[in-house]
Amino acid sequence: MNPLTVLSLAAVAACSSAQILGYPGIYGAYPGFYSGLLPQGYKELLPAAAPLPVAQVPLTYSGVAPVSYNALPYAPVAPIQTQHHAQDELGQYSFGYAGGPSSRSETRDAFGVVRGSFNYVDSEGKVQTQHYVADALGFRVSATNLPVAPDAPEAPAPLALPGPLPEPVQDTPEVAAAKVAFKAAFDEAAVAAEAAPDARK
Structure with missing residues (x-):
């Protein structure tokens, strides 16, 4: 026979002997299976089991709400990995x-x-x-979690000017005469540059 089986049967027998034989001892005062089978003369020889002290605590209502237990929700079957x-x-x-x-x-x-x-x-x-x-x-x-740019705002309506547009700046007589003199000098310099021999040669 397998040694593990023998040990298992011995452990089961040892654990259940207290229920069958009585506690404490093999024929103790605790009513077990064999305690009722003893002859009349042997019961007086066994030691009497001392009663356990029981504390008397008065029960009072303290106004505490009753405890309610919430059952755990049903756990679904784990998905296939x-x-x-x-x-x-x-x-x-x-x-x-x-x-x-x-x-x-x-x-x-x-x-x-x-x-x-x-x-x-x-x-x-x-x-x-x-x-x-x-x-x-x-x-x-x-x-799905990327930020989304806000919609572009609509272009505002063009602002209406309060009055007519201003006139462009007019040249004074001195500025007009200076422009004519500069143009004449520039043209003379351009003609002289074309007529002069090329000094870079």
């Missing part, structure tokens, strides 16, 4: 996992383009999802 991984000698790979609100998946092709997505539960209890692509154009991502 799955994961996968594959790769080859060309540098292509595919891996991912799924289970519950959290999952991830990513692939890479022979051209080096990586595509993937993942989701998780954020601190507010919402499921957030991200999709990303990494290729020759760079890393691009689209997600």
